[in-house]
Amino acid sequence: MKKRFIKTQKFASKTKENLWILDLIDNKNLTKDLYDNRDMWAFGQRAGLCVACKGSRMLCGKTRCSLMVRLNSFVRTIPAIKGLEIAGASPPSVFVGRIGYPYVYAGPLVPPVYEDTSLYDLPELWFGKPIDEIIGFRSMLIRGKHRVHVQRYEDAGKIMDMTRELALASSSTDVELALKKRPKGFIVLNDDIQPFGPSAPIRDLRVNAARWDQHIEKAFYDTDLKASPAVLELYDKGVMVTKIQKAFSVGAFGIEKQRRLVPTRWSITAVDSIVSKDMMKQIKTFPLINEYRLYESSYLENQFEVLMIPDSWSYEAIEAWYPGTVWNPDGRKIVMYGDWEDFDGRTTYAGIGGCYYAARLAVCELLMKEQRQATVIVLREARPGYIMPVGVWQVRENVRNAMCQQPMKFNNLEEALSRLSEKFLIPRNQWVNKSELITNARIQRKLTQYA
Amino acid sequence: MFKVKITDAKLLRDMFQAIAILVDEATFNLTPELIQLRAMDPSRVAMVDFQWPKTIFDEYQCDQPQKMCINISELLKLLRRTAKEETIELSLNPENPRLQIGITGKYTRTFHMPTLEPQEEETPTPKITFKTTAKTTTDGFRQAIEDAQLVSDHVRIEADAEKLTLQATGDLMGATIELKKGSDALLDLQTQEPAKATFSLSYLVEIIKAASATSEIATLQFANDMPIRIDFHQPKEGKLTFYLAPRIEVE
Numbered sequence: 191m192k193k194r195f196i197k198t199q200k201f202a203s204k205t206k207e208n209l210w211i212l213d214l215i216d217n218k219n220l221t222k223d224l225y226d227n228r229d230m231w232a233f234g235q236r237a238g239l240c241v242a243c244k245g246s247r248m249l250c251g252k253t254r255c256s257l258m259v260r261l262n263s264f265v266r267t268i269p270a271i272k273g274l275e276i277a278g279a280s281p282p283s284v285f286v287g288r289i290g291y292p293y294v295y296a297g298p299l300v301p302p303v304y305e306d307t308s309l310y311d312l313p314e315l316w317f318g319k320p321i322d323e324i325i326g327f328r329s330m331l332i333r334g335k336h337r338v339h340v341q342r343y344e345d346a347g348k349i350m351d352m353t354r355e356l357a358l359a360s361s362s363t364d365v366e367l368a369l370k371k372r373p374k375g376f377i378v379l380n381d382d383i384q385p386f387g388p389s390a391p392i393r394d395l396r397v398n399a400a401r402w403d404q405h406i407e408k409a410f411y412d413t414d415l416k417a418s419p420a421v422l423e424l425y426d427k428g429v430m431v432t433k434i435q436k437a438f439s440v441g442a443f444g445i446e447k448q449r450r451l452v453p454t455r456w457s458i459t460a461v462d463s464i465v466s467k468d469m470m471k472q473i474k475t476f477p478l479i480n481e482y483r484l485y486e487s488s489y490l491e492n493q494f495e496v497l498m499i500p501d502s503w504s505y506e507a508i509e510a511w512y513p514g515t516v517w518n519p520d521g522r523k524i525v526m527y528g529d530w531e532d533f534d535g536r537t538t539y540a541g542i543g544g545c546y547y548a549a550r551l552a553v554c555e556l557l558m559k560e561q562r563q564a565t566v567i568v569l570r571e572a573r574p575g576y577i578m579p580v581g582v583w584q585v586r587e588n589v590r591n592a593m594c595q596q597p598m599k600f601n602n603l604e605e606a607l608s609r610l611s612e613k614f615l616i617p618r619n620q621w622v623n624k625s626e627l628i629t630n631a632r633i634q635r636k637l638t639q640y641a
Numbered sequence: 642m643f644k645v646k647i648t649d650a651k652l653l654r655d656m657f658q659a660i661a662i663l664v665d666e667a668t669f670n671l672t673p674e675l676i677q678l679r680a681m682d683p684s685r686v687a688m689v690d691f692q693w694p695k696t697i698f699d700e701y702q703c704d705q706p707q708k709m710c711i712n713i714s715e716l717l718k719l720l721r722r723t724a725k726e727e728t729i730e731l732s733l734n735p736e737n738p739r740l741q742i743g744i745t746g747k748y749t750r751t752f753h754m755p756t757l758e759p760q761e762e763e764t765p766t767p768k769i770t771f772k773t774t775a776k777t778t779t780d781g782f783r784q785a786i787e788d789a790q791l792v793s794d795h796v797r798i799e800a801d802a803e804k805l806t807l808q809a810t811g812d813l814m815g816a817t818i819e820l821k822k823g824s825d826a827l828l829d830l831q832t833q834e835p836a837k838a839t840f841s842l843s844y845l846v847e848i849i850k851a852a853s854a855t856s857e858i859a860t861l862q863f864a865n866d867m868p869i870r871i872d873f874h875q876p877k878e879g880k881l882t883f884y885l886a887p888r889i890e891v892e
Contacts, residue, residue, distance in 0.1 A: 501684060502685075503683075632891055633889055633891055634841065634886065635686075635868075636684075636686060637685055637767050637868060637884055640886070641765045641767055
């Protein structure tokens with residue numbers, strides 16, 4: 191194992207691109223290595239536990255996710271940072287951690303390059319890019335961190351002021367970051383957030399004056415506007431969801447006294463949820479679609495099938511993890527996990543996490559565009575090649591891509607289901623049994639049938 | 642001109658609460674004789690059929706038949722502010738498309754809310770030949786349904802000549818609840834032939850919870866794999882009836 195690791199590192203250092211990831215996927219021996227070293231895994235790991243936890247809830251009882259630790263050891267090939275000063279153009283990008291809430295680490299993400307880096311933090315433009323390219327540029331982002339209380343960010347001095355300003359910038363901005371220590375750690379991978387590089391506490395920070403996004407700036411200075419109307423207004427004006435999320439996380443919206451920093455991963459789901467909830471309110475008044483529809487998209491070994499049923503609004507998301515995927519490395523069985531809501535919506539957090547809300551946003555966008563209503567079921571198959579979580583944007587963009595395709599249309603549910611099972615490797619009955627809404631559509635009769 | 646007055650604020654509130662279980666925007670038919678509403682929930686699985694003759698009100702005035710569509714949950718927000726002994730006056734002025742809600746108790750307040758575009762199409766009543774009629778206390782039936790909810794999200798209701806049986810089967814647990822003829826909960830049972838049908842508990846529970854505030858006795862009518870009709874007996878020829886479509890197991 192150790193030998194192999196050294197070899198990988200050498201291999202990567204020879205080439206500039208992160209070829210090691212492709213190598214990891216293609217080379218059976220390497221992948222075998224990755225999954226066979228059992229001593230690093232939690233004892234008595236139950237199949238499904240990891241899918242529910244995704245490295246964030248620590249359900250196995252350990253303080254660090256052993257799967258993540260494993261993955262990280264393979265991703266240590268980030269460009270070494272020499273010295274304590276990092277200067278470069280931030281995309282712009284900031285990160286607010288959640289550990290220790292309400293005392294969190296916040297700060298900018300800065301790559302050691304001067305060029306237009308705006309792509310580095312715009313997941314809207316990433317769809318279709320190979321995983322090694324994304325990891326490649328994300329791993330260059332060094333995270334400076336500064337301990338701050340989420341509500342008392344104004345007392346935290348100029349480091350925090352500049353971080354907040356940076357988050358609102360409309361294009362990449364030159365940043366000089368002085369660190370207290372050498373950046374330590376590996377690339378951070380997570381199911382909700384985009385990966386980023388190693389981190390260190392900030393000694394000093396200088397951010398060049400930047401032009402702000404005009405719409406975000408307006409919302410920022412409107413201290414009587416509540417946060418969710420602000421988010422909706424920006425979305426309506428066409429500001430990208432991830433840009434809103436960034437500003438949201440540094441507390442740029444809301445009534446002045448209630449503003450606070452929001453950990454990045456919470457802010458992503460918060461914005462997805464706020465925007466889609468508002469759209470759902472309108473969707474419920476639209477006429478139903480006329481037929482059964484099936485939309486498809488596949489990216490990064492994630493196969494999405496979106497089934498729409500001509501019935502009143504309700505929504506379900508189910509994901510299936512193959513043995514060998516990130517959150518189901520050990521299992522012999524496919525692990526399926528899902529959550530749903532009916533016409534009246536939900537009040538609790540969805541069991542499967544942020545991807546539930548990201549996919550909901552994407553399907554609502556289509557229904558809004560068509561001014562139609564439907565029961566929507568998003569099915570996701572994560573296949574063995576998906577060994578590395580890249581963030582919830584993958585779900586949002588993958589489903590958005592599905593929504594851009596021409597749907598296949600069917601006259602009844604059974605036809606749609608048989609088409610769906612052709613695309614999936616998991617047999618149809620497993621999906622049908624797992625899905626609350628498909629089951630419901632098959633067995634619940636309507637009163638109109640008895641008129 | 643439409644104007645009604647009722648001294649029992651709670652009665653009005655409970656009734657709107659029961660309707661709000663299924664519909665958000667409700668179109669009422671107002672005639673010189675009665676107020677009536679028939680509406681289905683958005684997924685067309687359940688229906689409410691409601692009727693209040695003018696005798697229920699302390700004052701009733703309606704010159705000509707008309708329709709009134711209001712957002713029921715908004716109205717309920719206002720009605721929740723009423724105390725038990727207060728008097729409520731609802732009025733609709735032809736010149737002004739707003740519903741006036743006057744509440745008189747220790748002091749007087751008047752709210753008004755917009756009326757919405759009424760739904761023109763009438764909701765038809767399902768045509769079903771029922772095979773079984775069971776008369777239960779609303780509370781007894783409610784308890785039985787809540788028992789079933791502990792183990793499952795659907796329940797099979799069966800009747801033979803002797804008893805009414807509720808059978809719930811969940812993923813792990815199950816329950817059998819029997820209401821025998823002559824028991825306190827089951828007042829009467831007439832079965833032409835044994836019948837059974839399965840229903841979603843999420844609907845049943847909501848309906849019964851809300852309707853039990855308005856009624857002591859419920860009459861259930863059903864047949865094999867057909868919708869159930871639940872009549873919650875109201876005072877003075879009032880009517881509150883729900884229909885609920887069955888679940889039909891496949892394979």
